Amino acid sequence: MxxxxxxxxxxxxxxxxxxxxxxxxxxxxxxxxxxxxxxxxxxxxxxxxxxxxxxxxxxxxxxxxxxxxxxxxxxxxxxxxxxxxxxxxxxxxxxxxxxxxxxxxxxxxxxxxxxxxxxxxxxxxxxxxxxxxxxxxxxxxxxxxxxxxxxxxxxxxxxxxxxxxxxxxxxxxxFPDGWVAHFRRNCRRPFPLNYLLAPKLPKDTRIVIFAGHLNPQDAIDGRWSDAVPPRSPLAHLRAIGQRDRGGSLWRYLRHYIRPTPWVGDHWRP
Missing domain, CATH: 3.90.550.10 (Spore Coat Polysaccharide Biosynthesis Protein SpsA; Chain A)
Structure with a gap:
């Protein structure tokens, strides 16, 4: 073998x-x-x-x-x-x-x-x-x-x-489609469900990749990157008017994720 x-x-x-x-x-x-x-x-x-x-x-x-x-x-x-x-x-x-x-x-x-x-x-x-x-x-x-x-x-x-x-x-x-999932594109929920539901793990997925600035710990904590503090959905919406939010309003609304427990279940020694 x-x-x-x-x-x-x-x-x-x-x-x-x-x-x-x-x-x-x-x-x-x-x-x-x-x-x-x-x-x-x-x-x-x-x-x-x-x-x-x-x-x-x-x-x-x-x-x-x-x-x-x-x-x-x-x-x-x-x-x-x-x-x-x-x-x-x-x-x-x-x-x-x-x-x-x-x-x-x-x-x-x-x-x-x-x-x-x-x-x-x-x-x-x-x-x-x-x-x-x-x-x-x-x-x-x-x-x-x-x-x-x-x-x-x-x-x-x-x-x-x-x-x-x-x-x-x-x-x-x-490799066949479905074996590898892109966290931001295949797991996180679209707006406005991203404020209500945690990201999902697609069926038959074997590996989840974290391309971009978002890493596994960010997903576990529920934040778009380590530069953004974890917030509740309401707190994130209340921060819309902050001058340092960066990017368009639509981008800001999409860039919210709830904490993702299943990432922590897998991401361990």
């Missing part, structure tokens, strides 16, 4: 051990052994011992300072991925695992590059790299192309997921 290989990447101080330990716990509860969990990181201090911490893959180019896109992920596109070989399932540190991960390893062929379908941009074939599977070392052509002009490519494509979708060797495939 082949080992299911799950990987993540961490650099700097934005996430760290809390997110890594909780991601491991969620994976371990939702996968059929044998499996491995590898974190490529710049500092293994404080990370639970079950996690195989390996150094960030070396690169010979400078990561561009772009306004959009998570371009340090390009480290994973090199000829080697630590000690790993074969297909690996990459997960962003801020995802929530809510169902079995086994199908992510059974879908498609071992050498396929398989992304989550991103339907935020209408009429564009676009993948989401918060959850994607690829063969270790199989994305070298991506890295080779990227390092010819990191800043220019980052500016042209804006997001690394668009670069991967359009340039992955052999093209990309997608």
């Amino acid at each position: 082949s080992v299911k290989q799950v990987i993540c990447i961490n650099w700097g101080t934005k996430y760290g051990p809390l997110y890594i330990d909780r991601l491991y716990g969620m994976v371990a509860r939702n996968i059929t052994p044998p499996f491995s969990f590898t974190c490529f990181c710049d500092d293994p201090t404080g990370i639970r011992p079950e996690v195989d911490c390996q150094p960030l893959p070396e690169i010979d180019y400078e990561i561009p300072k772009a306004k959009t896109g998570i371009w340090p992920k390009s480290r994973l596109w090199g000829p080697k991925l630590g000690t790993l070989t074969g297909p690996v399932l990459f997960l962003d540190l801020d995802v929530i695992v809510t169902g079995s991960l086994d199908p992510f390893f059974e879908h498609g062929a071992p050498d396929d590059v398989i992304l989550t379908r991103n339907r935020v941009v209408a009429f564009e074939k676009l993948g989401q790299t918060s959850v994607f599977r690829f063969p270790a070392g199989g994305l070298l052509p991506l890295q080779t192309l990227f390092k010819t002009d990191p800043k220019g490519i980052a500016d042209e494509y804006r997001y690394e997921q668009r670069f991967v979708t359009r340039n992955a060797p052999g093209g990309v495939k997608f």
Whole structure:
């Protein structure tokens, strides 16, 4: 029986051990052994011992300072991925695992590059790299192309997921719709139900991603981002007239969520 290989990447101080330990716990509860969990990181201090911490893959180019896109992920596109070989399932540190991960390893062929379908941009074939599977070392052509002009490519494509979708060797495939849910788009309620009901967990969802500024703790607390204090529905509506609310009135009304207990039920070590 082949080992299911799950990987993540961490650099700097934005996430760290809390997110890594909780991601491991969620994976371990939702996968059929044998499996491995590898974190490529710049500092293994404080990370639970079950996690195989390996150094960030070396690169010979400078990561561009772009306004959009998570371009340090390009480290994973090199000829080697630590000690790993074969297909690996990459997960962003801020995802929530809510169902079995086994199908992510059974879908498609071992050498396929398989992304989550991103339907935020209408009429564009676009993948989401918060959850994607690829063969270790199989994305070298991506890295080779990227390092010819990191800043220019980052500016042209804006997001690394668009670069991967359009340039992955052999093209990309997608996991079935419904396996991965986008919290803001698939879980939160539309106005005015967002003031009455907590966000929902769609049926058959296996992973929930938190793209944007909203993270799992924000969802648990019931706030749009850590820059906004948790408020009751009435308090949020009373604050409409505040000068610092930011954005249009419609945006302000939509950007309210009630506390989401089921996120906390899953997001634990």
